[in-house]
Amino acid sequence: MKNTLRQITQSPKFMIGFCLILVLILTTLIYPLFSPGSPLEMIGLGTFFRPGTYVSVYDSVTTDKRYTINLTDAAEKRVASKLASEDKEVMKTWLLEFGIAEEEIDLEDTEALLDLWFNTYDESIRFDNMTTAVRKHVQRTDAKLDGLLEHQDIIVADSAADGSLVEGSLIKGNEYINVAEIANVRVLPLGTDNFGRDMLKEMISALGVSLMIGLIAGAIATFIGLALGLLSGYLGGVVDDIIMFVTNLFTVIPSFVLLILISFSIGQSDRGATTVAIVIGLTSWVWTTRSVRAQVTSLRNRDHVNLSKLSGHSLIRILVTDILPYIASYVIMAFILQICSGILAEAQLSMLGLGPKTTSVPTLGLMMFWAMAYTAHLNGAWWAYFPLVILIACISFSLNLMNTGLDQVFNPQLRD
Amino acid sequence: MSKSVLSGKGVTKVFGLGDKKTVAVDHVNFKFSKGELVSIVGESGSGKTTLVKMILGLLSPTEGDIYFMGKKRDIRTRKQKREYWKGIQAIFQDPFSSYNIFHKIDSVLMDCINMRGGSHLPRDEKIKMITEACGFVNLKYAELTNKYPFELSGGQMQRLMIARIFLLKPQILLADEPTSMIDACSRATILDMLLQCRNEVGMTIIFVTHDIGLAYYISDSVYIMEHGKFVEHGTADQVILSPTADYTQRLINDVPKIHAPWDFAKVASTVSAQA
Numbered sequence: 001m002k003n004t005l006r007q008i009t010q011s012p013k014f015m016i017g018f019c020l021i022l023v024l025i026l027t028t029l030i031y032p033l034f035s036p037g038s039p040l041e042m043i044g045l046g047t048f049f050r051p052g053t054y055v056s057v058y059d060s061v062t063t064d065k066r067y068t069i070n071l072t073d074a075a076e077k078r079v080a081s082k083l084a085s086e087d088k089e090v091m092k093t094w095l096l097e098f099g100i101a102e103e104e105i106d107l108e109d110t111e112a113l114l115d116l117w118f119n120t121y122d123e124s125i126r127f128d129n130m131t132t133a134v135r136k137h138v139q140r141t142d143a144k145l146d147g148l149l150e151h152q153d154i155i156v157a158d159s160a161a162d163g164s165l166v167e168g169s170l171i172k173g174n175e176y177i178n179v180a181e182i183a184n185v186r187v188l189p190l191g192t193d194n195f196g197r198d199m200l201k202e203m204i205s206a207l208g209v210s211l212m213i214g215l216i217a218g219a220i221a222t223f224i225g226l227a228l229g230l231l232s233g234y235l236g237g238v239v240d241d242i243i244m245f246v247t248n249l250f251t252v253i254p255s256f257v258l259l260i261l262i263s264f265s266i267g268q269s270d271r272g273a274t275t276v277a278i279v280i281g282l283t284s285w286v287w288t289t290r291s292v293r294a295q296v297t298s299l300r301n302r303d304h305v306n307l308s309k310l311s312g313h314s315l316i317r318i319l320v321t322d323i324l325p326y327i328a329s330y331v332i333m334a335f336i337l338q339i340c341s342g343i344l345a346e347a348q349l350s351m352l353g354l355g356p357k358t359t360s361v362p363t364l365g366l367m368m369f370w371a372m373a374y375t376a377h378l379n380g381a382w383w384a385y386f387p388l389v390i391l392i393a394c395i396s397f398s399l400n401l402m403n404t405g406l407d408q409v410f411n412p413q414l415r416d
Numbered sequence: 417m418s419k420s421v422l423s424g425k426g427v428t429k430v431f432g433l434g435d436k437k438t439v440a441v442d443h444v445n446f447k448f449s450k451g452e453l454v455s456i457v458g459e460s461g462s463g464k465t466t467l468v469k470m471i472l473g474l475l476s477p478t479e480g481d482i483y484f485m486g487k488k489r490d491i492r493t494r495k496q497k498r499e500y501w502k503g504i505q506a507i508f509q510d511p512f513s514s515y516n517i518f519h520k521i522d523s524v525l526m527d528c529i530n531m532r533g534g535s536h537l538p539r540d541e542k543i544k545m546i547t548e549a550c551g552f553v554n555l556k557y558a559e560l561t562n563k564y565p566f567e568l569s570g571g572q573m574q575r576l577m578i579a580r581i582f583l584l585k586p587q588i589l590l591a592d593e594p595t596s597m598i599d600a601c602s603r604a605t606i607l608d609m610l611l612q613c614r615n616e617v618g619m620t621i622i623f624v625t626h627d628i629g630l631a632y633y634i635s636d637s638v639y640i641m642e643h644g645k646f647v648e649h650g651t652a653d654q655v656i657l658s659p660t661a662d663y664t665q666r667l668i669n670d671v672p673k674i675h676a677p678w679d680f681a682k683v684a685s686t687v688s689a690q691a
Contacts, residue, residue, distance in 0.1 A: 303508040304516045306474055310505060311527050312498040325518040 004329075007409045014405025020398035024391075028208035031201070039205035039362055043186075044196030047374055048381035051191040051199075056184035060177050061156055061169075067176045074174065079145075080110040087141045091117055094138045097127045117145065191383045193367065194374035199383055206362035207391060210343050213277040213363065214395075217342030220281025222335040225288025230319050232289070233296025240293075247289050255283045259345060263354040273356045273363060280345045288334050295327045329410040333403050340399040347392060364388050419486065421620050422471065422504075422588055423447040427480035429466050429644075440466040442644035443480065448588070448620055453611075455623045455631035455652070457667060458641035464624045467641070468592050471622070472506055473497060485587070502531065505586040509593040511573035515565035521576065522561055525549065528583040549579040552616075553609050571602035578609050585617045592624045607634055628664075629671040632656045640664045 008014055088107045095105055098120055106112055121142060126135070158168035179185055190199035232243035250258075262279050263271065299305065300323070308322045324331075343364070349355045350365025351372070358366060368388050371377070376384035429441040441463045448454050458464050469475040471482060473491045482489045484503065491497045508514045515524065525546045529535070534542065543557070550557040553575040565573060574594060581589055591610065595603040611634065614621050625631055631638050632652050639649040640661060647661040659665050 303510060303514040306469075306472075306506070306508065307514055308516065309474060310472065310501050312501055312531055313527075314494070321519070322516050325516075 004409065008406065011405040011409050013401050013408065017398040017401030017403075017405060020394065021402070024207060024395065024398070025211065028204055028211065031204045035198075035201055037201075039202045040197060040359070042196045043198060044192040046196060047192075047194040048376060048379060048384055049188060049192040049196070051189055051383050052187075053179070054186045054188060055179060055182055059183045061171070063177050063182060065177065065181055067178065068172070068174055069176045070174050076111045078173075079114065083110065083145075087144070088113065090134070090137050090141050093134065094130075095120065097130060098125070114145065117142075190387055191381070193384050194370050194376070197362075199387070202362045202367065203364075203387060203391065206364045206367055206388075207395075209273050209361045210346060210364045211339075211395070213273055213280070213346045214339040214343035216274065216277035217280035217284065217345070218335055218338035218340075220278060221285040221338045221342070222288055222331065224282070224285035225334070226292055226331055228285070229289045229292025230296055230323065233293040234300050234315075234319060234323065236297075236300075243289070244293070247286055250283075250286045251290070255286065256345070256348070258283045259349060260352065260354060263349055268357055271354075271356050273361050276346060276349065276356050277342065280342050280349075284338065284341060284345065288331075288338065291334070292327060292331070295330060296323055299323050299326055329406065333406050333410070336399050336403045336406070340396055343392070343395055364392055419450070420447045420483075421450045421485055422622075423483045424471070425481050425483075427467070427470060427482060428478050429463075429470055429475060430478045439644055441470065441477075444641075444644070444646050446639065446646070446649075448622060450587075450620055451614070451618060453614065453621045453623060453634060453636045454639065455625060455635040455637075456639045456641055457625055457628050457631045459626055459667070462641045463644040464626075464641055465592060466644075468506070468590050468622075468624055472504060472590060473500055498531075501586075502584070503586055504588040504590065505581055505584050506590040506592060507574070507577045507581065507594045510597050511570050511577060512566075512597075514577060515573065517564065517566055519564075520561075521563055521565060521568075522546070524565075524576070525580060525583060528580050532584060545583065546579075549582045550576075552582050552613070553579045554605075555579065571598055571606070574598055574602075574606055575609065578606070578613055582613055582617065586619055588620045588622065589614075590622045590624070593626065594623075595630070596625070596627075610634075627671070628656065628667040640667070 085107075091113065092105050092107065095116065096102060100116070100120065105116070123139065123142070153173065154171040156168040156171060157165040160166045188198055188200070190203065193199050193202065228243050228247070232240045232247075259279060262283065263276065266275060266279070305318060305322050308318050313322075346355060346363055347365035347368060350363060350369045353369060355365050355369065356363055358370070368385060371381070371384040371388070374384075376382075424444060424446045426443045426445065427441060428439070428443050431438045431440055444467065456464055456467065466475065470477050473489070484500065489500065491500045515521075526542060529537065529542050529545055534545070537545075547557040550560065555572060555575055560568070560576070568576070574597075577594070589610075594610070595606055598606060607630075610621060610623075613619075623631065623635065628638075635652045637649065637651050638655040639646050640655065640663060641647070642661075642663045648655055648659065648664050655664060656668065659668060
C-alpha cells in the first residue's frame with residue numbers, strides 16, 4: 001500500500017494532472033475570499049465589456065489631486081487611440097491615388113502619417129476611379145482629424161443654486177491622476193458577459209459548481225456501477241442474468257439521449273445543479289458495471305475467496321474485503337474518468353439549454369450557452385467563451401493525465 | 417473401518433446446457449471413514465477439483481446427495497453453511513493465491529479462533545493459541561506477526577495453511593494438491609505435517625493429487641478418477657500393486673522411477689492405446 005502510494009507520487013503524469021486539478025480546486029476555494037460578493041451580480045449595464053481596468057469617470061474628474069506630466073508623445077497617442085485602423089486604410093487609399101509611393105506610407109507611425117496627410121490632402125481633387133462613397137469617407141475622416149488635433153482644455157461646469165452653469169474646474173491635456181487615489185476602480189480581467197457579470201468571478205464560481213457536479217455524478221455512477229458489477233459478477237446465475245439484461249438495455253439506449261429526455265421531463269424550474277448531477281450519474285453507470293463484473297467474475301473463483309467462504313464470512317464481507325481491494329485500482333481510475341465525463345455531460349446538456357436553471361448557479365456549460373446565445377463568437381467577444389473552453393480542456397486534460405499515470409502504476413506492463 | 421463421516425450417492429455436476437454440456441463429475445459414489453486418509457487420483461481435467469468443491473459446498477451438485485456424519489447434508493442457509501464448514505475444511509493447491517494479499521497473516525489465524533467460537537477470548541489467549549499452532553508447523557509466530565503473505569515463501573505459506581487447519585480442528589480436511597506447487601524437499605515436510613495434524617486432531621483427510629506415487633506413499637485407500645467417474649477404488653496396496661483398470665496402470669507407468677530409465681516409448685504407446 002505504502003509502496004503503491006510512493007509509486008503513484010513518483011509518476012510524473014499523475015502528479016502533473018493532480019497538481020493542475022489541485023490548483024483549480026484551490027482557486028475556486030480561495031478566490032471568493034479575495035473577491036467577495038455574488039458571482040451572479042449584474043454589475044455592467046450592457047453586454048460583453050472588454051477585459052481591462054475600469055476607472056470611474058466621475059471620480060477621476062472630481063479628484064483634487066492632479067499631476068502635470070509633460071509627455072512628448074501624448075498628443076500622438078491621443079490621436080492614435082481615436083484613429084481606427086479602417087480610417088488609416090482610407091487615408092492610405094487616397095494617398096496612393098494621389099501618387100505617393102506605397103513604401104512612404106507607414107500606418108504604424110501615426111505622427112508621420114498625419115504630417116503626410118496634412119501636406120498632401122486637398123478636398124477639391126477628384127479621382128475618376130474613386131466612388132462617391134469612398135470620397136465621402138475620406139472627407140469624413142479628414143474632418144475627424146481636424147477635431148482631433150485641436151488642443152483645447154476641457155471645462156467642467158458646476159450647476160449653481162439658480163440653475164445656471166458656472167465654470168468649475170479646468171482639465172488640461174497634460175494633467176494626470178493616480179489610479180491608486182481614485183475611489184472607484186474595478187479591474188475586470190476577463191471583462192463581463194452578456195448579463196454584465198464579472199466573467200472571471202463567474203467563471204471561477206462555475207468551475208467549482210462544475211467540479212462538484214462531476215464529483216456527484218461520478219460518485220453516483222461509480223457507486224451504482226460498482227454495486228451492480230460486484231453483485232452480478234460474484235453471485236452469477238439468475239442475479240447476473242437480470243442485472244446484465246438491465247445493463248445491456250441501458251447500453252443500447254445512448255445515455256446522452258436518455259439524459260436529454262430525463263432533463264427535459266424534469267423541467268427548467270426544478271433543475272438545480274445537484275439534480276442535473278444526479279441525473280448524469282444515474283445514466284452513466286453502465287460501463288463501470290460491465291467492467292467491474294468482468295473483473296469480479298475472474299476473481300470469484302480464486303482460492304482466497306473460497307477460503308474466505310470456508311471461514312464463514314458473509315457476502316458483504318467477502319465483497320468488501322476479498323474482492324474490492326483487488327479491483328480498487330481499477331475502480332479509482334473509472335471514478336476519475338466518470339468525474340471527467342460528468343463535467344463534459346453537464347456542459348453538453350447546458351449547451352442544449354437543458355442544464356441547471358440559470359438564476360441559481362453558474363456552470364461552465366451554462367456560461368457557454370449564454371455566450372453562444374448572445375453570439376459572442378460573432379461579436380469578437382472572445383473573453384466570453386475562450387477562457388471557458390480552455391478551462392474545460394484543462395479539467396479534462398488533468399483528469400485524464402491522472403488516469404494515465406495511475407494506469408501505468410497499476411499495470412506496469414503498459415509503461416512506455 | 418468405523419462408520420463413514422462423509423459419503424456420496426450419485427453425485428453429478430454438469431456445466432453448461434445443450435451442445436455445450438460438459439459432465440465434469442458423473443454419478444460418483446464414495447464413502448470415507450473416520451480417521452482415514454483417502455487419495456483421489458486422476459489427471460488434469462478428470463473432475464477432481466469439481467468434486468472437491470461440491471464436497472466443500474462451494475458448488476452445488478446437479479444431482480445426487482452428500483451425507484455428512486451419517487445425515488444428509490443441508491447447507492441452504494448461511495448458518496447451516498457456517499456449521500458445516502466447522503466440520504470440513506480445505507487446503508488449496510496454490511499457496512500464493514490462497515491468501516488475501518491485503519490482509520496480514522495474523523488476521524487469517526485470528527479468524528480461525530473466532531470461527532471456533534473463541535472471539536470472546538482475551539488477546540493474550542488468542543496469541544498463545546496462534547503461537548502454538550505456528551510452533552506445530554515449525555514456524556515462529558514472533559517472526560510472522562505483522563507480515564503480509566507475499567513476504568513468505570511458498571512452503572511457509574502452505575505450512576501456515578496447516579496451522580490454520582490445526583486451529584480449526586475440522587473432522588474432514590480436503591487437501592487439493594497441496595504440494596504440487598512446492599519443491600520436493602518442502603513437500604516431504606508438508607506431507608509429514610499433514611499426517612501429524614491428522615494424528616493430533618483425529619480427522620479424515622481427503623488428499624487429491626495427480627501423483628499416484630505420492631498417493632501410494634501416504635494413503636490408506638485410493639480412488640482413481642477418470643473423465644468424472646471413479647474407475648477403481650480400494651486400499652492403497654490393492655489399487656497400486658494389482659490394478660484392474662487400464663487407466664490405473666497407465667498412471668502407474670507415468671511415475672518416473674529414479675532407479676530405472678524412463679521408458680518414453682512405453683508411456684507414449686499406452687497413451688495412444690488409450691486414445
